Amino acid sequence: MERERLRIRSKEINSTYRQSKTTQLNLRQFIESRETKGITFSDITGEFAESFKIFLKKELRRRNGHMNHCLCWPNRLIYIAVDRKVLWPNPIKDMAYEKKEAPKLKHISRSEQKRMT
Numbered sequence: 844m845e846r847e848r849l850r851i852r853s854k855e856i857n858s859t860y861r862q863s864k865t866t867q868l869n870l871r872q873f874i875e876s877r878e879t880k881g882i883t884f885s886d887i888t889g890e891f892a893e894s895f896k897i898f899l900k901k902e903l904r905r906r907n908g909h910m911n912h913c914l915c916w917p918n919r920l921i922y923i924a925v926d927r928k929v930l931w932p933n934p935i936k937d938m939a940y941e942k943k944e945a946p947k948l949k950h951i952s953r954s955e956q957k958r959m960t
Contacts, residue, residue, distance in 0.1 A: 866916040869905075873898045884930050887921060892938040907941035914940060 846864075873895050874882055882891075892914065899905040899913055918938070924930040951959075 863916070866913050869899060869903060869913050870895070870916055872903070876902065884921075884924060887917065889938060892917065896938075896941070906944060908943045911940045911943065914938060 874880075876898060895917065896910060896914060899910045905913065921930065925932075
């Protein structure tokens with residue numbers, strides 16, 4: 844049901860259903876790496892978010908921009924739970940995001956070309 848809702852919502856927002864699917868896969872791999880079949884809402888804490896961030900960085904070798912995108916997914920799930928009054932506070936709302944890396948230039952500028960010659 845959640846996937847269907849996200850597929851419909853992906854038409855309205857910039858991210859795609861495929862990106863959400865990849866992010867879900869990353870979260871599922873993290874949960875399986877902890878040798879559990881699932882998680883309860885009480886397990887989702889600041890420590891959970893930090894260990895998920897470390898998993899993305901060390902195990903999956905994700906870049907900071909992708910890590911931030913993946914960290915939005917559990918945050919979105921928590922907001923849904925808070926909105927439906929399953930949870931009262933949001934335990935990971937104070938999670939720190941990583942600084943996004945500057946894009947690598949594919950071309951050199953004219954000034955760099957003059958400097959090289």
